[in-house]
Amino acid sequence: MESRLLRVDLTTGEMRDELLPHALFERWIGGSGVNNWIMWEHFLTHDIDCDPRGPDNIFVFGVGPLAGTGAGSGVKGRITFKSPCYGIFGDSAAGGKFPYMVRFAGYDHIAITGKAPAPVYLYICDGNAVICDARHLWGKNSAETHEMLRHELGDYPSAAHTLTIGLAGENQAGIASVVSDASRIHARGGGGAVLGSKNLKAIAVQGSGGIKIHNPPGLLKWSDGFRQKIDSNEAIYGFKRRGTLGAVEMYQHIGGHFWRNNQGCLFRGEEVRSDNWVKKYHKYSEVCSADCFIACDGRYKIDGTESEKSKKYAGETFRRPEYLTTASAAGALDVRDWSEVAHWGKVTNDYGIDNQDLSCAISFVMELKQKNLISAHDVAELFGKQQRLEWGNMEDIEALLRNVSLRDNLFGQLFHDGPYWGALRYSEMKGQNFMKYAIYGKGGAAFTEEMRPFPTWMNNMAVASRGADHLKGIGLIEKFQRRDLSKRYFNGRTEAADLSIPDLKGASTALLENQVALINSYGVCLFHWMLDPAGFAPEEYYGPAYANITGISRTPQELMQNGERICNLEKAFNSRLGLRREHDTICERWMHEPTTEGMYPGKVAADMFETVLDEYYEWRGWDKTTGLQTQSKLTELGMGDVAEVLAADGALARA
Template sequence: MESGLLRVDLTTGEIKREILPHSMFERWVGGSGINDWLLWEHFLKHDIMCDARSPENVLIFGVGPLAGVGSGIGVKGRLTFKSPCYGSFGDSTGGGKFPYVVRFSGYDYIVVTGKAPKPVYIHICNGEVTICDATHLWGKDSAETHQMLRKELGDYPSEAYTLSIGQAGENQVGIAGVIADGWRIHARCGGGGVMGSKNLKAIVTQGTQGIKIDDPSSLLEWSDGFRQKLDANEAAYGFKRRGTLGAVEMYQKIGGNFWRNNQGAMFRGEEVRSDNWVKKYHKYSEVCSSDCYIACDGRYKIEGHESDAAQKYVGESFRHPEYLTTGSSAGALDVRDWAEVAHWGKITNDYGIDNQDLSCSISFLMELKQREIISDRDVEELFGRPQSLEWGKMEDIEALVEDVVYQRNPFGWLFRDGAYHGALRYSEQQGQNFMKYAMYGKGGASFTEEMRPFPTWMNNMAVASRGADHLKGIGLIEKFQRRDLSKVYFNGRTEAGDPTIPDLKGASTALIENQVALINSYGVCMFHWMLDPLGYAPESYYGEVYTAVTGIDRTKEERMLDGERICNLEKAFNSRLGMRREHDTICERWMHEPCPEGPNKGRVAGDMFEQVLEEYYEWRGWDKETGLQTRQKMEELGLEDVADVLAADNAMAGERRADRAVHVDVKIADDPGIPD
């Protein structure tokens, strides 16, 4: 197994081509694992404490070995960087065709450094790389940028696929995302802000080259078996029609929704608490990445008859809303019409901004206004105009999105790095502590699901390497009460499948983080695994196809160690930045306020929090007092070189003096203040 690595220095214009050797895959699997190593290496030569918006930061794109090979598991690309909004390790995932066509252009990994003197895009075509002027694209949204580049570059030797930023990224908004093919956002952690800081509008790929497979017949055999399993699976059939929208009704039953800044756990709107979307809206294509046997995504077009609000958006076409697009609008902001939910998804994608974090900024202020903690005068000062801040009013919400994208008033400036930093800055500005109403976890990252009744989910929010998030350690064993899986992974013990007790929830977090790291390193979609038609275990089932493609054979135990090694590298990055146990936490509402409604009414996350976190450190083999890694664990994982760096930075448990921590506060480097 070898891969092409492209290095582009936008300051000097230098372009380098390298080959990533087989040994790199033996150690880091591929995809996010290799991205993590490239990030680690970069910051051995550059100041890790740099401003994430400075030319010293790096933007790494990578795609794993299973992407685009015909396995049928979907294709996901990954961006890795230092996050401008959380000041920590940052990465995000996206589908579309870009991550698979880029492999056909000769490169699986792209490392972009420096800063271009003017807006540019990088064009990669069958191994040839050109840095092109993008002045004419600056100011365009992601969808328009994609279409303009496709027209500009034509369809030879293949159609062009893009990774681009919208206006939010151009303006270096901390929570700006990067969009594949104009419609699939890598939302989390602010990769769009990093691209914007480099004056990089887009990366475009065209390619017709092949992908080398170690054992093609085994790959085809596996792929046939995989398709047959999916074809026979009724749950997969239902998922194909809805995508993650199916979670709306399920979460309504189990009390997992996030309503009005998590003042509630159930959606209220009659329409949006069902999956009526799939009945009423016209889906005219079923696509995401080309290499997916489920194809849960789809494009719709609003015709106007679907609802009252639909008349405002006649002709609008985009993806169908996924669960978190719905959670961030129908949930966090109490929008009650599917057409408005869909419009929210479209505008946040077009501008290129993370709608999770953005919605929590808006819902934070709506709650302050609802509780009359801030006055009309305060609101007018914040927005530079009268602003209603009423729940669910889409026209008002759309104006607030633009405020942040263009940072055109104090609100836009204060909240450009998400809800936590916005709430903190606004509290400081007003001389009051509003943090009780800010929803966030590790790194200040926000997330719109109710997690108080779900201890593994809660722990995910406290420890995820990229800041609070579900996709680093998604707690399915607990949320779906899979006592059968708990028995498999924990020597016959069933507690991991019981969300009402803390036992094995820290252990589950560690287990699933390792599995997710594997999936992200293979370069495939997580939904096939989450839907579980295959029996859950990615380390064995997906491991077989990884071996067919790469020739790297491993036992399932060794694959789990591969995942653990990757998780430890991400952890080490954050430890170098100064993250310690005190950063593994969640916000006040999640920690102390009882869950307000639903079958888990009254549950308080804080009752289990410390026990679950301690168990997590124990299963990780990390130091419970500081949260730092131990040399023993690092040596078990073959990470002696990483351990040496940590020790030199005083970020290794038990080595050097604990009272001489080099960095103790993780801050985002660039507080924008208030513009004149």
């Protein structure tokens, strides 16, 4: 495996190439696994308690060995950093063409430290890198920045592909995101604020190189089998048309949405809860990266004739929103017109901000207003003027989006790190406890789905390394009640698929976290595995592709151990920051307020939460009392060096 890392120090302007050793990939696979290790090593020589918005924080971009090779379908790039909004481990993925263009330009990983004295962008072209003046880009949104860079750099040796920040990143809003090619977003954790704090407006790449493959004929054979496997799946045809929005009707059926700050779990809007938007707005499906066989992505266009409200957005065209973008508007904020839901996706992308955190922050204050817990005086204090705070009022919602992005009033200053920190700061400021209305897990905003009926999901929200998270554990054995998967992974036992009992739910979290870590380190999209978790098991199905590309052969058991190792490093990072069992928790509403509608009414997380958490630690081999890792588990995983660091920091469980 040949792989290059570009190190950039923005304070000094120094840049250097490093050839990453083969052994690094044997240990960490690639992609997110290698990103994590680069960050871990960085904080062995820099203060891990540093200000995430300071020059000592590191921003790592990485792409896995399978990306851009035609192995697997759909590419994911990953950014890794200490999170400015949550203060813990932070990372986020996005698809599109930028990730593999970085490989074509000669690198697999980019590590950025320091702070430029003035706005700059990093330009990489076929193995050469240069830091360029970006003062003319400062103040532009993510789409404008992308277009300006494309125009500026031209089409040789390839069209330019970009990572950019919008106004939220420039203003270091904690929940600011990094936008890939103007339309795909590394949303979670505040990577945009890290780039903003470094005065780095963008990274632009152009590449015409190739990717060295260990065994090209073997890879071609594997890829052909992959394509045939995808093509023979009849369900794929539905996903070509709807993508993840296929989940809207399913969640409306079971009660899986997140409505008005999770006061309910069903969409109310007639249009947004149905499938009618497909006929009205969908224009065509498209692939997000050149080697995707599914094309779950799509474009919408608003003609302005679809509804009264659509007139305002006539002519607007953008990526069709994913399910969670839709849920954050149609659910969390109760927006009922689909043109407004689509616009929400575009405008949060343009500002470069995480619409999950943002919708949970806005719906928090909307609920306070709805319940008369804040007065007109309080509202004027928060916003500098009267603000209606009406559910579903997109005009108001967009104003609040701007406030958080620019941090231009008290609301923006309090809530730019998301709902947890916003609610905490506001409670302290008012001397009143509003925390029961903040929806979060481990300080991270909820992802906007109803999760109380699903004990594995509730466990995921508490233990995920980057705070409440649907993309670290993915409780799909339980959510889709897959007895076959439960039997396969737990010696014939079926309990993991049974929603009504706590058994094997913590075990499922550990298993699924390991599998997801593996996929993220390969650098491929999770979608195939989510569609068919048995058919595309990452430890089995993708193993031969990884071997054909890298020359590193691994048994499924060894690959699962790689996944486990990657999860343990993320955990170790947070342990060094002082996180313990008490931080693996979720908000009061999820814990104690029962669901009132949908197929699973009366559910609260508290019924099973501690039992599941205990089981999770047991399956992880961690100490149940403190939540800390043990010497024996880390030794088993070949992580004795990590254990030494933890022991020195007092962050290793006592024997």
